[in-house]
Amino acid sequence: MYNLQQKRIFALMMTFVLMLSLVVGCTAQEGESVQTKTPQKPRSIQYPIHLTDQANHKITIESEPKRIVSLIPSTTEIAFALDLKNEVVGVTANDDYPEAVKDLPKVGDFTINTEQVVALKPDLVLASNLNSKETIDQLGNLGLKVIVTDAKSIKDVYQSINVIAQATNRKKEADELVKQMEDKKREIFTKVHQIAPQEKNRKQVWIEIDPTLYTAGGGTLLNELLTIAGGENVAEQEQGWPQISAEQVVKWNPDVIFSTYGSDKEIYSRKGWNAITAVKNKQVHVIDPNLVNRPGPRLVEGLERMAQALYPEHFQATQ
Numbered sequence: 094m095y096n097l098q099q100k101r102i103f104a105l106m107m108t109f110v111l112m113l114s115l116v117v118g119c120t121a122q123e124g125e126s127v128q129t130k131t132p133q134k135p136r137s138i139q140y141p142i143h144l145t146d147q148a149n150h151k152i153t154i155e156s157e158p159k160r161i162v163s164l165i166p167s168t169t170e171i172a173f174a175l176d177l178k179n180e181v182v183g184v185t186a187n188d189d190y191p192e193a194v195k196d197l198p199k200v201g202d203f204t205i206n207t208e209q210v211v212a213l214k215p216d217l218v219l220a221s222n223l224n225s226k227e228t229i230d231q232l233g234n235l236g237l238k239v240i241v242t243d244a245k246s247i248k249d250v251y252q253s254i255n256v257i258a259q260a261t262n263r264k265k266e267a268d269e270l271v272k273q274m275e276d277k278k279r280e281i282f283t284k285v286h287q288i289a290p291q292e293k294n295r296k297q298v299w300i301e302i303d304p305t306l307y308t309a310g311g312g313t314l315l316n317e318l319l320t321i322a323g324g325e326n327v328a329e330q331e332q333g334w335p336q337i338s339a340e341q342v343v344k345w346n347p348d349v350i351f352s353t354y355g356s357d358k359e360i361y362s363r364k365g366w367n368a369i370t371a372v373k374n375k376q377v378h379v380i381d382p383n384l385v386n387r388p389g390p391r392l393v394e395g396l397e398r399m400a401q402a403l404y405p406e407h408f409q410a411t412q
Contacts, residue, residue: 138157138259138262138264140154140155140156140157141153141154141155141156142154142259142260144240144256144259144260145256146240146241146242146256147222147241147242147243147244147249147252147253147256148222148229148241148243150239150240150241152238152239152240152260153238154217154238154260156216157261157262158180158215158216158217158238158260158261159180159216160180160182160213160214160215160216160217161177161180161181161182161183161215161216161217161218161219161261162181162182162183162184162200162210162213162215162217162218162219163181163183163184163185163188163218163219164185164200164201164205164210164218164219164220164221164224164228165185165187165219165220165221165223165224166184166185166187166188166189166190166383166387166389167221167242167244167253167387167388167389168219168220168221168242168253168257168389169181169184169185169188169190169194169219170190170191170387170389170390170391171219171242171253171254171257171389171390172219172257172261173191173193173194174254174266174270174389174390175254175257175258175261175263175266175267175270176263176266177261177263178193180261181194181197182197182198182213182215183197183198183199183200183209183210183213183215184197184198184199184200185199185200185201185202185205186199186201186202187202187203189383190383190391198213200213204225205224205225205228207228207231207232207235210232210237211232211235211237215237216238217238217240217260217261218232218237218238218239218240219239219240219242219257220232220239220240220241220242221241221242221243222241222242222243224241229241238260240256240257240260242256242257242388244314244388245312245313245314245388246314246317247274247278247314247317247318247392249314249388250274250314250388250389250392251271251274251275253388253389254267254270254271254390255267255271270390273393274390274392274393277393277396277397278321278393278396281321281322281393281396281397281400281408282321284400284407284408285321285322285323285400285404288323288404288407289323289404295323295324295325296323296324296325296348296349296403297324297325297327297345297346297347297348297349298319298324298325298326298327298347298348298349298350298351298403299327299328299342299345299347299349299350299351299371300315300316300319300326300328300350300351300353301350301351301352301353301354301360302315302334302353302354302382302386303354304354304355304359305336306336306337306338306339306342307334307335307336307337308328308331308334308335308336308337309326309328309334310326310328310329310330310331310332310333310334310335311326311328311329311330311331311332311333312332312333313333313334314385314386314388314392315353315385315386316329318385318392318395318396318399319351319399321396322396322399322400322403323400323403323404324349324399324403327342327345327347328345339363339365339366340365342366342369343365343366343368343369346368346369346370347369347370347371348370348371348374348376349371349376349377349378349402349403350369350371350372350376350377350378351378351379351380351399351402352377352378352379352380353379353380353381353382353385353386354379354382355379356379357377357378357379360372360377361375361377376402378402380395380398380399380402381395381398384398385398385399
C-alpha cells in the first residue's frame with residue numbers, strides 16, 4: 094500500500110516537472126521571438142560632432158537633427174536617399190522628387206525666404222553653392238546650422254552625400270548609396286570601354302542646355318558624365334558653361350546632340366543645321382535635366398540614359 098502511494102506521488106511529481114519544463118521552454122521560445130523583434134541598436138555616432146562642409150565651413154552639430162530644411166533639389170534628393178524622409182520639414186518650389194516633397198512646406202524657389210525657413214524651426218539646413226551667399230550667411234547669423242554642398246564631379250557628389258550623412262547619423266545608408274552609384278558607374282564605364290576603347294572611335298557630341306546655345310564645357314559634371322558614357326564633348330576645350338555660335342556648332346559637326354530642355358523639334362528645324370550629322374541621322378536626344386544637372390543620387394540614371402542614346406545596340410533602353 095505504501096509502495097503504491099509512493100509510486101503515485103512519484104508519478105505526479107514527474108508530471109509536474111514535465112509540465113514545468115514545457116512552460117519554461119515555451120517562455121524561453123517566446124522570449125527569443127520577442128528578442129528578434131526588438132529594434133536595432135541606436136546609431137553609432139556620438140554627438141556633438143564637428144565637421145567641415147564643401148564650402149570649408151566648420152560646423153558643430155550638437156544632437157541628431159530631427160527637423161531639416163533643404164534649399165535646393167539636389168540636397169533634398171540626397172536626404173531622401175539617406176532615409177531622412179521623416180526629418181525633412183521644408184523644401185523649395187523647385188523640388189519635384191521624390192513625390193513626397195510636393196506636400197512639404199515651401200521656403201521659396203530660386204530666392205529663399207529666410208523668414209519661412211526660420212518659422213519651420215530647423216535644427217539643420219541643407220544648402221548648395223548655388224544658393225546665394227547672402228542667404229547662407231543670413232541663416233548662419235540667425236543661429237541655424239547650415240551645411241553647404243559644392244559638387245562639380247561625381248567624386249564631389251559622393252562627398253556631399255557623406256557630409257550630410259555625417260551630420261545626420263546616416264553613415265550606413267551613405268555607404269550603401271555610394272556603393273550602388275559607384276557600381277553602376279563602373280558597369281557603364283567597363284561596357285563603354287569594350288565598345289569604344291579608343292577616343293578616336295567615340296561619337297562627337299554637342300550638349301545644348303538652352304536654345305541660346307549655352308553648353309557644358311570642360312570641368313563640368315555634365316562633361317564628366319558624357320565622357321564616362323562614351324561620348325566626346327565637341328566643346329570640351331571651352332571651360333565651364335560657354336555660349337557657342339551656331340556656326341561653330343555646324344563646323345564641329347557632332348554625331349549626336351543632347352538637349353537638356355524642351356523638345357528636339359526646334360533643333361531639327363533650325364536653319365543651317367540640316368548639314369549636321371546628328372540632325373541628318375536623327376540623333377538628337379532630349380535628356381531629363383534633373384538626371385544630369387542635379388548633383389545627387391540619380392546622376393547614374395542620367396549617365397545610363399546617355400550611354401543608351403550613344404550605343405543603343407549595347408545598352409537596353411529604360412523608361
